[in-house]
Amino acid sequence: MKYRIGTRGSKLALTQAEYVCGRLREAYPGDDFEIQMIKTRGDVILDKPLHEIGDKGVFVKEIEEQLLSGAIQIAVHSMKDMPSSPAPGLVFTKSWKREDPRDVLILREKKSLQELPQGAVIGTGSKRREFQLKRLRPDIRVVGIRGNVDTRIRKMEEEKLDGILLAAAGLHRLGMEDRISQYLEPEEMISAPAQGILALEIREGEQRLLDMLNELSDEETELAAKAERGFLQQMGGSCHIPVGAIFRPREEIEEQSDAPGSEETEGRLDVIQKDQKVYRLDAMFGDETGTRQAYVTVYGAKPEDMAEEAAKEVRRKMAGKVILLGAGPGDPELITVKGLEAIRKADCIIYDRLASPELLAQAKPQCEKIYVGKANHHHTMKQAEINRLLVQKSMEYDKTVRLKGGDVYVFGRGGEEGLHLRRHGVEFEVIPGISSCIAGPAYAGIPITHRGKALGFHVVTAHDRRDELADIDFAAMAGGKETCVFLMGLSKVGEIAEKLTEAGMPGSTKAAVISQATTSRQQTCVSDLLHIAEEVKNANLVSPALIIVGEVVSLREELNFYENRPLSGKQYLIPRIGTMPTRLGELLKAQGALVDEVQVGEIVRGPGDFTAKQLSRADWLIFTSKNGVNSFFRQFREKEMDMRSLAFVKIAAIGGKTAETLEEMGLYADLIPEDFNSDALAEAMKKQLTGSEAVWYLKAGNGDGHLKETLSAYCRFEEIVVYENCKVEPKLDGLAPLEDYDGILFTCASSAKRLMEAMEDVQKRCRIYSIGPKTTSFLKKSGITSVLEAECSTYDGLAERVMHGEEN
DSSP: OOEEEEEEEEHHHHHHHHHHHHHHHOOOOSSEEEEEEOOOOOOOOOOOHHHHOOOOOTTTHHHHHHHHHSSSSSEEEGGGGGGGGTTTTEEOOOOOOOOOOOOEESSSSSGGGGGGGGOEEEEOOOHHHHHHHHHHHTTTTEEOOOOHHHHHHHHHHHHTOOOEEHHHHHHHHHGGGGGGEEEEOOTOOOOOTTTTEEEEEEEEOHHHHHHHTTTTTHHHHHHHHHHHHHHHHHHOOOOTEEEEEEEEEEOGGEEEEEEEETHHHHHHHHTOTTTSSEEEEEEEOOOTTTSSSEEEEEEEEEEHHHHHHHHHHHHHEEEEEEEEEESSSSGGGOOOHHHHHHHOSEEEEEEEETSSSSHHHHHHHTEEEEEEOOBBEEEEEEEOOOOOHHHHHTTTTTTEEEEEEEOSSSSEEEEHHHHHHHHTTTOEEEEEEOOOHHHHHHHHHOOOTTTBBBBBBEEEEBBBBTBOOOOOHHHHHHOOOOOEEESSSSGHHHHHHHHHHHTTOOTTTTEEEEEETTSTTTTEEEEEETTTTHHHHHHHOOEEEEEESSGGGGGGHOOSSSSTTTTTOEEEEEEEEEOOOOHHHHHHHHTTOOOEEEEEEEEOOOOOOHHHHHHTTOEEEHHHSSSHHHHHHHHHOOOOHGGGTTTTTTTEEEHHHHHHHHHHTTOOOOOOOOSSSSSHHHHHTTTTTTSSOOOEEETTTTSHHHHHHHHHGGSSEEEEEEEEEOOOOOTTTTTOOOGSSSSESSSSSSHHHHHHSSOOHHHHHHHHHEEEEEHHHHHHHOOOOEEOOSSSSHHHHHHHHHGGGOOO
8 A cells, every 4th residue: 555654844854754665565565555745834934933933833734734734644753843742533553662852952163051151041932941941150141042953053153153952853853963062951941841852653554564663663652752841731832932851760769869859759659569660750841931830750661640740749849829709790899899809919810601701800900811601501601611711721820810700719710710729729819799699689679588577598400410490309308397498490490389389388489580690680589479470571571690488588578678769770871081980970870770881982091291390380280080190190100200390380180080189199179160161161271370370271282272262361371291191992892782771871072973973863862861061062952952961060960961861
């Protein structure tokens, strides 16, 4: 039978393929073998380090495509260049005998590393080699170099490098041993996993070919490949991360008690049977910058176990902390103080469906956020994948937060995640959250215990892993006087009621179902066991929901505080400037409203071109927003000015919140108009001016010129642009249809303009609220004739206008 052997076209790759081809021809003379060269992406891009052009697959993808198509039957690679797992549909054969796995130095003039002068320059394209070389000689300067062996040697001569680092295996196969200046022993430099081992890859199902290739394998090399590649797979290693591993037989361990790592692994040697051969695995792992590195040595008889143990030891030395954090039942303000602090300090947050957007907004701008789903029947990521992700991210970040709805351990998978982290050597901490089984009933006006009605409570999950009704002891629940709480049971309401009544609980027992508890969308149905399922169906409740059964439900009418607030059941839309939730939204939510906010702009720094000398000539500073205050003082500090520069300057602020922001800077406004708008400010300023004063207006670049037009005749008026309110294209995905909102709240003309450009017929589909005259004027010029304007141009005034909107 004819077999085509695919390989890269480099001299070394061809030499390796010829070696394989020769052995096969010798072993199987009845078959025909030939070599076919294939160019890969890694062969084309030679001007960049490997970690900048992609993962290990840059040398194999095109070859694997030819293999899958049947154009070739065998692929020959250097195993160290291979991803930790073969592509789908392909398999690796057992490993043939390994060539020398060590790294070596080729030096231009000197004979050894020790002889190199201070500050010598060495070329390598491997971070693994670079970081380990610097451990041996911190003074050495490392430069990037790529290409085949001949190219690298030529570059060394042309660029007058002191030397280059290469693999001994390649030089041996090319017959270039004489160019080697020094072999670096594993104790000096741990080589790449599977360095010196060839990877023979074929299609799945080619049993005859697999048997032929396996017949020529080497047992010791196969064990080494399993251990070293196993470590690589455990660590998720790639060309972006420096990772090394070398597996060797370890003879006479007792005589080498001073070997690195021997003390920490001594106890594990006791479990090895006397007739088993003992091996040693040295491994290293580092981050991309080389600031964190770990080196470990483990001993054992089973390569897979040794790989796992080495990875675990590396994580113990390098991994950051993972925090399993309960976010609470839904209301973002119910998170613990410690939990909120963890979110704010997190480098990475892995969150599920129940995590509040308001909590995620508290994270640092550079924090990586990863959504893993966990909605019922719609898991974005399976639990095993989440577990692996937690371990992976612990190696990338100092602080990783796993943000889970409710409490970490109450019917969640927090215990599984914690056990997985512990088994993999990753430190973790648990920050509990308020469980919905307590908070949900409380927000619905139902105390979970109450003297004379319930002295305790049962809490169970309503469904099992097959999504069937869980195996619940209904008799115990029906026979007692405790409150019964069923979580995640919306689809099981009828079955639960039926099982309880069958177990002896009276059909007249009060029951409640709370949907989306503690959120602005909370809805509660109350009935008795005989009719609760019908009530829930008619109300169209949605998950997540919890079921409460017991006499405490009768207290809801008197204790219900949450669903009786002025704006309960109302929904509003706020276009905002910036990424953070607004205080206006918080005011509405406090009154029971559901609030959606959509970003339409962002504040960026303006030119703010002023000096301390120029500022000293100003008599008045006018601020009309907190953005103006913050931007001015940011540039004020950057120019290394201090408060003495403002010793003789008076300050005018348009309103209370602007004045409060000034107070945070240690300044009190000299003038605040009674009405918080620009007309009132201009009239108040006229009374203070004599005509000779220099007045600076600290404003946005796209702000209007109303104040300048009004005050220029009364003073020397100058506009200083300290910030820009720049447009951001609104992301409308996830918003409700406009018809579903009870109102849109506009806090400035620019927000109104941008939202109206993104949405059609705003004025015809929704009630419109305005914060003040300027915004109202723009809205009316845009064709919106009916505008509800706040009496006082503040967030508080606008919120008050919304609460009385129905009356007008």
